[in-house]
Amino acid sequence: MIPSKFDYLAPTTLDEAVSALADAGEDAKVIAGGQSLMPVLRLRLNSPTALVDLGRVAELRGxxxxxxxxxxxxxxxxxxxxxxxxxxxxxxxxxxxxxxxxxxxxxxxxxxxxxxxxxxxxxxxxxxxxxxxxxxxxxxxxxxxxxxxxxxxxxxxxxxxxxxxxxxxxxxxKHTGWTAHYEKFHRVAQSWSIIAVAATLDVDDDGIIREAAIGLTNMRAVPMRARAVEEALVGQSAGVDVIGAAADHAADGTDPMSDPNADAEFRTHLAKVLTRRAVVTAAGV
Incomplete structure (x- = not known):
């Protein structure tokens, strides 16, 4: 399919872009790289009256x-x-x-x-x-x-x-000196995450976790922090057993969906497994 008809606007400054979007009305859309929006337009899942292209606004890069x-x-x-x-x-x-x-x-x-x-x-x-x-x-x-x-x-x-x-x-x-790992489960290369875990740690010279930040992908309608995992990690020695016990809390407070890729039960299981992997890798143990 091809997109429905729309006006195309290509401002060169942020002020121009803001004005163009305001003038175009509520049915206008902003396009950045277009890698997500263009397939949506081609399938006519969205039919904006105008596109405001930010590609020429140099001040938004870097x-x-x-x-x-x-x-x-x-x-x-x-x-x-x-x-x-x-x-x-x-x-x-x-x-x-x-x-x-x-x-x-x-x-x-x-x-x-x-x-x-x-x-x-x-x-x-x-x-x-x-x-x-x-x-x-x-x-x-x-x-x-x-x-x-x-x-x-x-x-x-x-x-x-x-x-x-x-x-x-x-x-x-700045999270300078923090170790990190993003662990992702997906069916084929380059596909969207079924579940993923973003883990970053501040570990002292004695191997004690001073701070931890754990983010979950696709365990709710919006990205979320795994607060229970973080709380279980902070102040503990970065060992496999400690991390495994903390990872058991990865699904606390989540609301995973069921779809053709995975049901909620499988996603809950994956969240715990991937959290353990992500934190173990970030901790280097």
Missing amino acids: VREDGDSIVVGAMTTHHDVMTDSLVVAHAALLSDAEQTVADPQIRHRGTFGGSLAHADPAGDLGAVAVALDATMTVVGPNGKRDVAAEDFFTDIFSTALEPDEILVSVRIP
Whole structure:
């Protein structure tokens, strides 16, 4: 199929983009890399009256350091996020997760912000943003506002973005020196996660876990923190038995769906198994 007819707008600055989106009305859509949106348009699952293309807005690309945080522009490609030295040094979990996103072609075209704004519960980066206590900066006609990652995702394919707002950047507190691993279960290469676990740890020289952040992909309608696992890990020695016992709490507070890929019971089992694997790998034990 081909998309229904729409107007195409290609602003070159953020101010122009905000104005274009506001003028286009509530039925307009923002397009970033297009790797998620274009299939939706081709199937006519969404028929916007206008597309506002952010591809020419250079100020929305790149990674920069800002005090005790790094700031990732929403239009930065997955590949550029994955390989950026600031991300590798201060948000290793994000770099690790980006390596699992789709395939090299999509990682070179798809964007960090576009993936987050798409809010697919099987998408890999939402759980990472939640685990890293990221803050989303959005801009609209009424100005700029910041939204915590845990408040940004509101339901399946739904976010706190208003129809006339644009996600412009993501602020991530530095997790310098933290170990990390993103463990993903999927049926075939490059496919969406059935379940995935984002784990990052701050372990001292004696092997004691000082802090832990665990994010779950596809265990609820929105990405979530595995708080019970984190609480069971903090203050403990990073050993296999301790991690295994903590991972048994991975499904606490979750609400996994049943679909043709997996039922809720299997997802619950996977959450525990993958959490153990992710934390063990991150801890290096």
